[in-house]
Amino acid sequence: MDEPLIRARALTKTFRRPDKGPGLAGSARHLITRKYTEHHAIDGIDLDVAAGEAVAYVGRNGAGKSTTVKLLTGILVPSSGEVRVAGVVPHQDRIANARNIGVVFGQRTQLWWDLPVRETFTLLRDMYRIPPERYRATLARLTEVLDLGPLLPVTGRKLSLGQRMRADLAAALLHEPPIVYLDEPTIGLDIEVKDRVREFLRDLVANGTTVLLTTHDLGDIEDVCRRIVIVDGGRIIHDGPLAAVRDELARERSMHVQPAVPVDLAAIRAALPGTEVSGEPGEFSIRFDRFAYSAGQVAAAVMGLAEIRDFRIDEPGIEDVVRRVYEGGLVESPTGAPA
Ligand SMILES: Nc1ncnc2c1ncn2[C@@H]1O[C@H](COP(=O)(O)OP(=O)(O)OP(=O)(O)O)[C@@H](O)[C@H]1O
Numbered sequence: 001m002d003e004p005l006i007r008a009r010a011l012t013k014t015f016r017r018p019d020k021g022p023g024l025a026g027s028a029r030h031l032i033t034r035k036y037t038e039h040h041a042i043d044g045i046d047l048d049v050a051a052g053e054a055v056a057y058v059g060r061n062g063a064g065k066s067t068t069v070k071l072l073t074g075i076l077v078p079s080s081g082e083v084r085v086a087g088v089v090p091h092q093d094r095i096a097n098a099r100n101i102g103v104v105f106g107q108r109t110q111l112w113w114d115l116p117v118r119e120t121f122t123l124l125r126d127m128y129r130i131p132p133e134r135y136r137a138t139l140a141r142l143t144e145v146l147d148l149g150p151l152l153p154v155t156g157r158k159l160s161l162g163q164r165m166r167a168d169l170a171a172a173l174l175h176e177p178p179i180v181y182l183d184e185p186t187i188g189l190d191i192e193v194k195d196r197v198r199e200f201l202r203d204l205v206a207n208g209t210t211v212l213l214t215t216h217d218l219g220d221i222e223d224v225c226r227r228i229v230i231v232d233g234g235r236i237i238h239d240g241p242l243a244a245v246r247d248e249l250a251r252e253r254s255m256h257v258q259p260a261v262p263v264d265l266a267a268i269r270a271a272l273p274g275t276e277v278s279g280e281p282g283e284f285s286i287r288f289d290r291f292a293y294s295a296g297q298v299a300a301a302v303m304g305l306a307e308i309r310d311f312r313i314d315e316p317g318i319e320d321v322v323r324r325v326y327e328g329g330l331v332e333s334p335t336g337a338p339a
């Protein structure tokens with residue numbers, strides 16, 4: 001059997017954090033052994049990604065998503081375990097690995113701050129030794145789909161967030177890598193630019209690029225990914241088709257209510273058995289199963305007990321997916337042991 005394009009086995013990354021010792025004077029400090037607490041940012045990850053797959057890699061803040069991406073790029077060296085990307089051990093051969101991958105960290109830019117975007121691209125061309133013909137064609141294509149024309153003469157520092165993200169996407173793709181890691185590529189973008197980036201990612205996947213997409217925005221993954229991997233506390237807690245998660249989530253709704261005067265939450269609970277009521281008498285949320293109650297029924301039950309000043313209904317988000325996994329609401333299907 002062919003090895004999957006991305007393969008991690010029992011991968012761990014432990015950071016050591018210095019403990020805050022007793023307040024010793026500076027000169028005495030080095031005489032005692034410093035104590036550290038080990039923090040397992042990645043705690044035994046097994047992950048296979050086949051060529052052409054688009055995987056959503058999601059989880060709460062601090063779950064270990066960015067650390068995983070950094071291990072896959074070779075920026076970080078694992079504490080233990082194995083990782084191979086297109087046959088290369090990333091941290092052992094960062095240059096060979098870099099040829100195979102493109103990376104976008106939404107919270108950081110790889111554009112040169114003081115250079116026009118065009119110059120950053122030229123530097124990347126030279127770095128990756130992209131043949132001139134190839135470079136011209138790829139740049140022309142990226143310029144068109146990402147509407148980069150007006151941005152090329154502008155220095156990195158003068159770009160807006162959305163412009164910067166488009167330029168960063170292009171920078172990551174100029175050497176036409178078969179694998180792309182996107183760590184929160186839509187963070188902070190307005191809805192219009194977000195849509196544009198999502199459409200771009202869809203095309204990327206449609207053209208056979210292998211994508212690992214990290215995001216807190218369910219909308220990002222819905223059109224792009226077929227598979228969702230959920231991490232928490234540095235471990236994979238769910239791995240399976242996105243469709244199953246979506247169906248499950250489609251059941252769940254949350255109604256947030258501000259009553260005109262505080263109400264007894266126990267009365268709300270009694271009126272809506274099977275729902276989950278949380279919050280305060282002056283502002284509370286009701287989580288309900290769409291197949292058990294309609295939004296109208298929930299609203300009517302509340303209105304029978306209190307006058308409503310304001311309410312809204314929320315679609316579930318990534319945090320809800322993670323919570324659902326913990327509650328056993330999703331059928332778990334881990335990637336499993338090596339074949
Ligand atoms: N260089 C570092 N030194 C020490 N601890 C670190 C370092 N990098 C990450 N961590 C810790 O490892 C854990 C995982 O961090 P990571 O950045 O991978 O989370 P994340 O899933 O990307 O979160 P977010 O959604 O906030 O981006 C966190 O507890 C973080 O504090």
Ligand SMILES: [Mg+2]
Nearest residue numbers: 065066067183
């Ligand atoms: Mg992160």
